[in-house]
Amino acid sequence: MANPVFVGMDLGTFKTSVASSAGYRDVIPTAVGWPKDHIARTVLGRDVVFGKDLAEHRLALDLVRPFEKGVLKYGDAANCGLTAQQIEKHATATRLVIEYAVGMVNPARGDAGTPVYGVIGVPSQAGMKNKQFVMDAAAGVFDAVAIVSEPFTIAYGMNRLTDTLVIDIGAGTIDICPIYGVYPADDEQVTLPIGGDAVDEEFEKLLKARHPRVQASRNMVREIKEKYGFVSDVGEKAVVSLPVDGKPTPIDVTEPLKAACSALVKPVVEAVCNLIAKFDPEFQQRLRQNIILGGGGSQLKGLDRVIEVALAEYGGGRVTRVTDATHAGSVGALKLAMNMPAAGWTALSAKTKAAPGPAPKAVPMAAAA
Ligand SMILES: Nc1ncnc2c1ncn2[C@@H]1O[C@H](COP(=O)(O)OP(=O)(O)OP(=O)(O)O)[C@@H](O)[C@H]1O
Ligand SMILES: [Mg+2]
Structure with a gap:
């Protein structure tokens, strides 16, 4: 054979x-x-x-x-x-x-x-x-x-088989999983029913509330998010060309985009902290210091840093993105x-x-x- x-x-x-x-x-x-x-x-x-x-x-x-x-x-x-x-x-x-x-x-x-x-x-x-x-x-x-x-x-x-916490930000779900040298058991992991799709939905809603005459399909909204999406305070503005009554018009989407992307941060940090709290206290610090951010949503600008900042009050943490989401x-x-x-x-x-x-x-x- x-x-x-x-x-x-x-x-x-x-x-x-x-x-x-x-x-x-x-x-x-x-x-x-x-x-x-x-x-x-x-x-x-x-x-x-x-x-x-x-x-x-x-x-x-x-x-x-x-x-x-x-x-x-x-x-x-x-x-x-x-x-x-x-x-x-x-x-x-x-x-x-x-x-x-x-x-x-x-x-x-x-x-x-x-x-x-x-x-x-x-x-x-x-x-x-x-x-x-x-x-x-x-x-x-x-x-x-x-x-x-x-x-x-x-x-x-990534050869990170011990003392690691993986946060996988996908389209439909965010999966959070502790890794400590064995196959993770189903009940140790957390799946949040939010992800990139939820961000797109929220961004579209906020954009249309602010600019009611703007025409943007879900696909266009997702492409804007993938190009400009961010959660931290970047100085740059996100200005994109979108049709208004059929005419391409420059639209500043910075605020609705940031608000929609940032909605992921709180649930992720809460879920990470809850999950870590259930762990043997000796391992808690090590897990927090070894967090990997993967999935397409990990590419949101500033997300690793914003999670680190939010973890500060729980004893701090270090978040690394995968190199190829x-x-x-x-x-x-x-x-x-x-x-x-x-x-x-x-x-x-x-x-x-x-x-x-x-x-x-x-x-x-x-x-x-
Ligand atoms: N550069 C980017 N910035 C922000 N989000 C992005 C970027 N590239 C892709 N995404 C988003 O990542 C999501 C897709 O991620 P991924 O491919 O990991 O999901 P999936 O594995 O198909 O979904 P799931 O894990 O939920 O089943 C989509 O919402 C997509 O818009
Ligand atoms: Mg996935």
Whole structure:
């Protein structure tokens, strides 16, 4: 049998990043688009759309983000308010995203003789039912998987396996996880139901309250946040061009943007302090001094410093950002996959041949680093 290809995957609400032992890595939106009608199908020339084409063709697509806030976050079917048919659609979307993402980094895809072993990072509190949902979705793609908490993959990738606290600021959730040399248990970790999506929502609301005639889609709002988002007192103003009654107009968004981004700080600091307080007092100081900030939201300017300042009254703390917010989780998961003992894998039986699609255009890791 051929040597296995190992894959590390960070299956997020907003984006899925993947890295493989074949030396490739990539990132795609955690979303699938189906053409809305047969005209769209003809124009697009395919039945399913992934990746950056989703944004470009979104008006012609029925877009599904399977883990969007409140919607089937990792198989929480009982509380998601979806019909059985919609749940089925979300499950299919999850499987297709996993299949496509792995295809991007596995040059041997379609070759049934090359086993694919994957470590998949999921939010830290994803319970057993939810892990099963991910496992079912992965069954067609991987021969064996290990599902681990996403903050753990970040810490593993940075060799910070003891006395560390990871704060992973994603789109749908903020996951906070203590690391002290063993796999973290589900009940030791905290998941806050806020993140980048909540910031976008708040920013849009505040912006429209202040400038009622400004037209801005959720996508535009998110792009502004990603470019200018900050939580500390930076001297610069964020002035962007936005349509007012159809005419591009310079708008100062500094205040609403800062207010929306800053809303994350208090809940994070409170959750960090509560979590640390439950720890053996001898370790509390060490955890506070070794906080890692990961996930896309960690790139908000000033966030590391503002958390440090807020921790001052609790005895101080040191916060470091991951160097590569997009790939820290997937590269850590890959490293874990390559070091995983045989007993760590769960075999999956239903592997199907990868669907034919575009050839991998993945970036070799050395070049992308
Ligand atoms: N430069 C940036 N500044 C601020 N926020 C950013 C930046 N880049 C990305 N983000 C935000 O980070 C979020 C996505 O983060 P990430 O990719 O870690 O989420 P995810 O893993 O898909 O979600 P989750 O972990 O909640 O399942 C989005 O809200 C995005 O707008
Ligand atoms: Mg994430």
